[in-house]
Amino acid sequence: MSIRNPDLKQKILAYDRAVPRYTSYPAAPLFQPDFPVSTVTSWVDDLSQGSKLSLYVHIPFCPKLCHYCGCFTHITSRYAPVEDYAHLIRREIASMGRRMQNRHIVTHLHFGGGSPTMLHEQDFRLIMDTFHEFFAFADDAEIAVEVDPRHMNASLAQCYAESGVNRISLGVQDFDDKVMETVNRVQPFDVVYSAVQNLRAAGITKFNLDFIYGLPYQTVRSLTRSMDYALLLKPDRFALYGYAHVPWKKKNMRLIPEDSLPSNAARYDLFNTGAQVLEDSGFRPIGIDHFVKNIDDMAEAQDAGTLGRNFQGYTNVAPDALIGFGVSAISQYPQGFAQNTTASHDYQEAVLHSDAPPVAKGYTYKGEDLARKEIIERLMCDLHVNIREVWTRHGHDLSKLDACQSLLVPFIEDGLAVLDQNGLLTVPREARQVVRIVASCFDEYLPPVDTTQRHSMAV
Ligand code: SF4
Numbered sequence: 001m002s003i004r005n006p007d008l009k010q011k012i013l014a015y016d017r018a019v020p021r022y023t024s025y026p027a028a029p030l031f032q033p034d035f036p037v038s039t040v041t042s043w044v045d046d047l048s049q050g051s052k053l054s055l056y057v058h059i060p061f062c063p064k065l066c067h068y069c070g071c072f073t074h075i076t077s078r079y080a081p082v083e084d085y086a087h088l089i090r091r092e093i094a095s096m097g098r099r100m101q102n103r104h105i106v107t108h109l110h111f112g113g114g115s116p117t118m119l120h121e122q123d124f125r126l127i128m129d130t131f132h133e134f135f136a137f138a139d140d141a142e143i144a145v146e147v148d149p150r151h152m153n154a155s156l157a158q159c160y161a162e163s164g165v166n167r168i169s170l171g172v173q174d175f176d177d178k179v180m181e182t183v184n185r186v187q188p189f190d191v192v193y194s195a196v197q198n199l200r201a202a203g204i205t206k207f208n209l210d211f212i213y214g215l216p217y218q219t220v221r222s223l224t225r226s227m228d229y230a231l232l233l234k235p236d237r238f239a240l241y242g243y244a245h246v247p248w249k250k251k252n253m254r255l256i257p258e259d260s261l262p263s264n265a266a267r268y269d270l271f272n273t274g275a276q277v278l279e280d281s282g283f284r285p286i287g288i289d290h291f292v293k294n295i296d297d298m299a300e301a302q303d304a305g306t307l308g309r310n311f312q313g314y315t316n317v318a319p320d321a322l323i324g325f326g327v328s329a330i331s332q333y334p335q336g337f338a339q340n341t342t343a344s345h346d347y348q349e350a351v352l353h354s355d356a357p358p359v360a361k362g363y364t365y366k367g368e369d370l371a372r373k374e375i376i377e378r379l380m381c382d383l384h385v386n387i388r389e390v391w392t393r394h395g396h397d398l399s400k401l402d403a404c405q406s407l408l409v410p411f412i413e414d415g416l417a418v419l420d421q422n423g424l425l426t427v428p429r430e431a432r433q434v435v436r437i438v439a440s441c442f443d444e445y446l447p448p449v450d451t452t453q454r455h456s457m458a459v
Pocket of ligand 1: 062069070113114115
């Protein structure tokens with residue numbers, strides 16, 4: 001399907017608004033404080049034997065603050081707090097492992113942050129040893145680390161390879177000097193190239209490159225040039241995320257001059273130019289912002305309709321549960337979400353003095369949540385979903401879909417979405433930048449006019 005409409009850009013920009021990224025539904029700001037730990041432990045105990053687990057470890061330390069950073073992290077040049085934290089992480093893994101009694105199978109393990117590359121080799125190996133002591137891994141489990149190229153060297157690459165790491169996510173963002181100096185992340189091409197060489201030499205061959213569009217002083221020309229450089233690194237996956245400028249939530253973003261940021265119209269052009277560069281280079285678009293080679297597991301998952309979306313972005317295997325370790329980490333169970341405390345002291349106390357998860361917030365699905373979640377996830381993954389089939393399969397009265405369908409009308413009239421007689425809702429690939437906004441029509445908790453400033457703009 002294609003839209004032959006010269007006004008497409010203007011139409012999409014007219015709908016631009018602040019909406020969640022929908023890595024979860026409901027979105028994390030809806031999680032409730034003081035969530036009962038006993039609820040979470042019962043969810044863990046209820047997982048059936050042989051459940052597929054996706055594990056996430058949050059390492060909340062970085063040596064230097066990137067001005068665009070929206071992550072939960074602490075800036076430190078000392079290793080002592082990182083070492084102490086690594087010890088706590090191992091305790092938390094062991095406690096959860098003892099509770100799960102090796103009844104499940106790990107298909108994914110992802111180290112994110114912050115900067116996981118802040119972990120010294122010995123601590124990384126000890127964390128991996130703890131995982132293997134308490135959890136059974138699938139033979140083809142994906143073990144991925146988010147790598148800051150500035151921290152990589154041959155020895156760390158060897159440590160990762162020997163520990164079973166088989167996928168690297170490289171935070172590149174851009175290669176343009178002016179852009180990167182403005183965001184306080186000077187990281188020339190030769191640094192990234194050297195990191196990739198070290199990792200390949202150690203035997204790790206699967207690479208994601210993460211780029212960000214919408215950074216200060218970025219232009220179509222500079223981004224195209226940077227992406228041409230990036231393609232020389234021969235990644236098998238590419239992510240092109242939109243910079244979420246929320247200075248009212250993240251003070252570090254106030255260090256970016258407002259007048260250096262591309263307009264919404266320029267952001268639209270940046271994304272589409274980047275996407276075109278990738279598609280011309282043989283990458284296939286996945287969801288709203290990922291690109292993979294045709295032979296990739298994710299491409300197969302998209303063809304099979306099994307692509308999933310969670311806090312790490314897109315995934316080729318939908319796990320039965322996602323278990324997060326570390327401060328602020330979020331877990332996802334069939335019954336709802338649990339988020340670890342973000343307070344370092346509380347985390348330490350909980351992990352040292354209890355075997356229960358250090359949970360602070362959570363959410364139990366209710367009402368139509370699961371139907372709405374499935375519709376939103378399928379739209380974010382496939383750009384199409386049969387809304388009536390999902391709604392009735394979850395046992396809900398179709399008349400309750402009317403409110404959502406009436407919100408879709410302007411999109412349909414403008415050719416940004418199609419709803420057929422059977423209930424199949426499709427967003428054309430060319431209009432994928434509007435998918436988050438179309439998906440928000442099914443979000444029961446998003447106010448019509450969001451005055452909370454919780455979310456970033458969609459385009
Ligand atoms: S490396 Fe990542 S987590 Fe650390 S400050 Fe930069 S953007 Fe934030």
